[in-house]
Amino acid sequence: MSEMTRREALKGAASLAVGLPVASVLASDAQGAARKLKVVVAGAHPDDPESASGGLMALYAGAGHDVASLYLTRGEAGVPAKSHEEAARIRTEEAEAACRILGSRPVFADQVDASTEVNRTRYDELKRLLDDEKPDLVVTHWPIDTHRDHRAISLLVYDAWLHSGKSFELYYFETESGQQTQHFWPTHYVDITEVEERKRQACFAHKSQNPEKGFYTLHSEMHRFRGCEAGVRLAEAYIRHNQCLKKDSL
Numbered sequence: 001m002s003e004m005t006r007r008e009a010l011k012g013a014a015s016l017a018v019g020l021p022v023a024s025v026l027a028s029d030a031q032g033a034a035r036k037l038k039v040v041v042a043g044a045h046p047d048d049p050e051s052a053s054g055g056l057m058a059l060y061a062g063a064g065h066d067v068a069s070l071y072l073t074r075g076e077a078g079v080p081a082k083s084h085e086e087a088a089r090i091r092t093e094e095a096e097a098a099c100r101i102l103g104s105r106p107v108f109a110d111q112v113d114a115s116t117e118v119n120r121t122r123y124d125e126l127k128r129l130l131d132d133e134k135p136d137l138v139v140t141h142w143p144i145d146t147h148r149d150h151r152a153i154s155l156l157v158y159d160a161w162l163h164s165g166k167s168f169e170l171y172y173f174e175t176e177s178g179q180q181t182q183h184f185w186p187t188h189y190v191d192i193t194e195v196e197e198r199k200r201q202a203c204f205a206h207k208s209q210n211p212e213k214g215f216y217t218l219h220s221e222m223h224r225f226r227g228c229e230a231g232v233r234l235a236e237a238y239i240r241h242n243q244c245l246k247k248d249s250l
Contacts, residue, residue, distance in 0.1 A: 040133055041104075041173075042070040042140040042157050044149035045078060045113060046095035047206040051219050052173035053139050054102060054199030055192025055236050061103030062195070068133060069099050070107045072153040077114040079208045084112070090208050098202040107133070116152040126153075127160040135168045142172040142239060144182045150175065161241075170241040176218050177237075186237035189230035196223060196234050 039060045041049040049057065049069040061067045075091030076084035092108070099106045109129060111117065130138065138161065143154040154172070161170045171188070174181040192199060203211045203219070226235040 037065040037137065038133060038135045039065055039067045040070050040107075040130065040135040040138045041067070042072070042138060042153055044072045044116070044141065044147065044153045046071055046073075046075045046091040047098070047203065047209055047211075047215070048141070048150070048175060049104075050098045050102065050199065050202040050206070051211075051215055052141075052175050053236060054098075054202050055195050055223075055234075056139065056190050056238075057102045057104050058195040058198045058202075059190070059192070067102070067104040068107050068135075069095065069102075069104045070109065070129070070133075071095060072109045072116060072149065072156070073111050073113040074108060075113050075208075077112075087113075087208075091206070094206045094208060098205040101198060101202040101205060111152075113149065116149045118152050118155050122152075122156060123159045123163075126156040127163055130157070130160045130168075131164065137169045137171065139171045139173050139238065142174060142181050142184050144184075145175070146180045146182065147175075150180065158241075172239040172241070174222070174237060176215065177222055179218070184237070184239065186226070186229070187240045187242075188238045189226060189232075189235045190238065191227075191230065191232040191234070192223065192236050193227070193233040 037060065039057070041053045041057055043049040043052065049071070057067050057069070074088035076088045079087035079090055082090065095106050107129070109126060111122070138157055140157040141150040141154040143151055143158070145151050145154070158170070161168065174184045177184055200216065203216050209215060223234040223236070226237040227233050229235070
């Protein structure tokens with residue numbers, strides 16, 4: 001993989017700002033007719049897809065495409081003083097509310113928060129799930145991340161991509177860049193200026209996670225920083241896996 005210069009990265013960002021990622025290349029069939037895309041954003045916990053890629057999801061859903069939020073777990077360990085069962089109920093309801101705001105639909109892989117596994121059985125489970133979805137694009141966690149669950153879903157998705165014959169475009173998102181996500185040098189940006197408020201509302205649906213004083217403060221800073229890099233007001237940043245068989249799409 002050749003190293004992308006800052007100038008090249010910003011040039012790519014400028015072209016990205018004029019249209020939706022992937023849609024300009026993949027959104028027509030062999031006869032040139034418009035078709036609906038299938039987009040899957042895969043996160044480790046409820047709130048990961050929304051906080052990392054809520055803008056992207058809102059843009060795709062707003063354009064009429066099929067957007068799925070795939071949650072590896074139901075956040076069982078994520079609500080203090082609550083049992084795993086009660087926390088899972090709370091956070092599942094929050095995820096479903098967030099999906100309604102973004103126009104996406106929830107899909108749960110049903111592993112357990114803080115006890116995720118990466119083994120042959122789990123690889124096969126995740127591949128079957130994605131095979132059923134038949135996505136055009138999958139976005140997931142960058143594998144160099146401080147959180148074990150984030151690393152788990154990233155590896156599971158990557159393995160599914162390999163064993164599907166690289167049948168979908170694969171991109172990585174960032175979460176709390178510099179704190180959780182490490183060594184993340186974007187190849188592509190998405191202008192989320194017009195949909196940031198919807199993303200905010202979706203993230204604030206995760207009330208148990210205290211987004212106002214917690215994770216969304218960090219993401220707001222990231223939006224401004226990535227927007228500055230991309231030459232827009234607010235942006236999300238992504239890394240495209242460079243071995244996709246399909247032509248470059250962003």
